[in-house]
Amino acid sequence: MMLFLTAQLLYLLLSPACFGHAQEDDPYSLQFQWEFKDRDIFNPLPTCQSLAIRVKSYNTTDNSTSRGTPPYYMLALALRGIPRLYDIGESEDDLSWTSDFPGGTELLLTVLDSNSSVGGISPITRTALHGPSSACIKEQESSDFTVTANVTDTLNTCDPWGITVSGGVPPYRFTFAAPYSTVLTNFTSEGDELDTLTYINRAYPDSQLLVAVSDVSGRYASGTPIVDTAGSQDPTCPDFNTRFGNAQEMAKPQEAAQAAADKRRKKRIAIAVPCAIVGLLLIAGVVLLMRLLKRRKERLLGTDLDARPRTFDQETPTITEAHLNNDRPLTLSGKSNSGPTDRTTDLPHVAASARGRSQAPSTGAEGDRPQVERSASGELYVQHRDGGVNVVREFPPPYVAPVIPAGQPTT
Incomplete structure (x- = not known):
């Protein structure tokens, strides 16, 4: 009370x-x-x-x-x-x-x-x-x-x-x-x-x-x-x-405003999502088209070849006089850049020496090989038979006395 x-x-x-x-x-x-x-x-x-x-x-x-x-x-x-x-x-x-x-x-x-x-x-x-004291606390x-x-x-x-x-x-x-x-x-x-x-x-x-x-x-x-x-x-x-x-009356416009805001947000999302997808597809299409055009241009200009650097083995054949002065088959000697092992390539058989300057070459398989002859001055001559029959004469040829017409005095 x-x-x-x-x-x-x-x-x-x-x-x-x-x-x-x-x-x-x-x-x-x-x-x-x-x-x-x-x-x-x-x-x-x-x-x-x-x-x-x-x-x-x-x-x-x-x-x-x-x-x-x-x-x-x-x-x-x-x-x-x-x-x-x-x-x-x-x-x-x-x-x-x-x-x-x-x-x-x-x-x-x-x-x-x-x-x-x-x-x-x-x-x-x-x-x-x-x-x-806390007795009074309420x-x-x-x-x-x-x-x-x-x-x-x-x-x-x-x-x-x-x-x-x-x-x-x-x-x-x-x-x-x-x-x-x-x-x-x-x-x-x-x-x-x-x-x-x-x-x-x-x-x-x-x-x-x-x-x-x-x-x-x-x-x-x-x-x-x-x-x-x-x-x-x-x-x-x-x-x-x-x-x-009144709280309820005041809540109505607030709820209406919130509903309108939600509707606007959903509308923006409904527009934005398709636009984003279309934009991404357009970007992907442009990128693909640019790559195709680039490849076509490279093919036209020939710049699409494989120009990547690679390592190749190189061999340099050499002919030595020792091979020419013995009876063994002539070989090509060369070294590879890829390793320390020497590699040789056999050449066709070469005659050990010139047995005669007028000697006719042999026929058959032996005649297909190149012949090596030495002149009187020590020069070597290699003659291939694929150019026809080889005739070797003394070189230079001997001189013949000139013909003296009749009635001319001789010296």
Whole structure:
């Protein structure tokens, strides 16, 4: 019962919608500030330990002005978890809060009064740390009431941030908070079918922005997205407005766009594959044609002969006088480049000596061989019989006395 009343109170506290940054015309804005009395409590934040809180006027030069309207509440926004609301007391001088989050939970803290005036948001996120006792720890429960965002890293000024809610009881309240800010920015849906919010980022850059979602019963959704802010310091963002929508309706154009993209991709593939095949066939045909033309040209020019270098054995025949001056058959002597072994080739039989200058050659097979004769001066003559009958006369011939005509005197 107490939890239900607290949730309802939270819903009532945050019901005034606050657009953009701090609104100067809001009579409940900038009423007070808050801090831990023990200034050594900064980060990490001990759990299961009562932490004294002090509230003071927003106008630090005149503390006699309003310091908010009791009772006061601590709103602990758990990053990516489920926020929790705590009643911290009614006396301005006797306020305290005990953290019951599990160790390691990152928190963004703020104090509210009964008029939903915000005492400012802590300058940094604090991390829960187990203290001397853990008896008070309440684990984060699983929930079917969730909130998700389409951006989870960096969000530039004037960029849209899509927030989607699933579960819970509509209408929903979207609460945006940034470290060191003096206010919370709230948007409340006006219909049961509106479960998405496209928020135009007007938070200051180089900081962080968190969004918490609660339903009509005051219960908070699990997830609590947070992003880093960046970009311009001008938050006016003309022609851009935050708007609500329906997740299913918003998904239809996205699905249609995806289907159209898939269709275009398939069409490109259907065109590209045949083109690629035809291109490859054309390239192969051109290469084959060039090779055929090259071979035809080589045949016409005669450059297609086998001109590869090879090694051949060469023999040089020689005739020596020793072969000519003996009765053995004449041989040709030569050496091969391919090895050290001498090779000889028999020549036809040659006569050992000239037996007579007028000797007629023999007939038959013996007469087909070349005859070698030596002249009186020692010169050798080789005569082949294939040119006809060989007649060898003395050379030079003897001189004959000239005929002296009758009546001429002789000397």
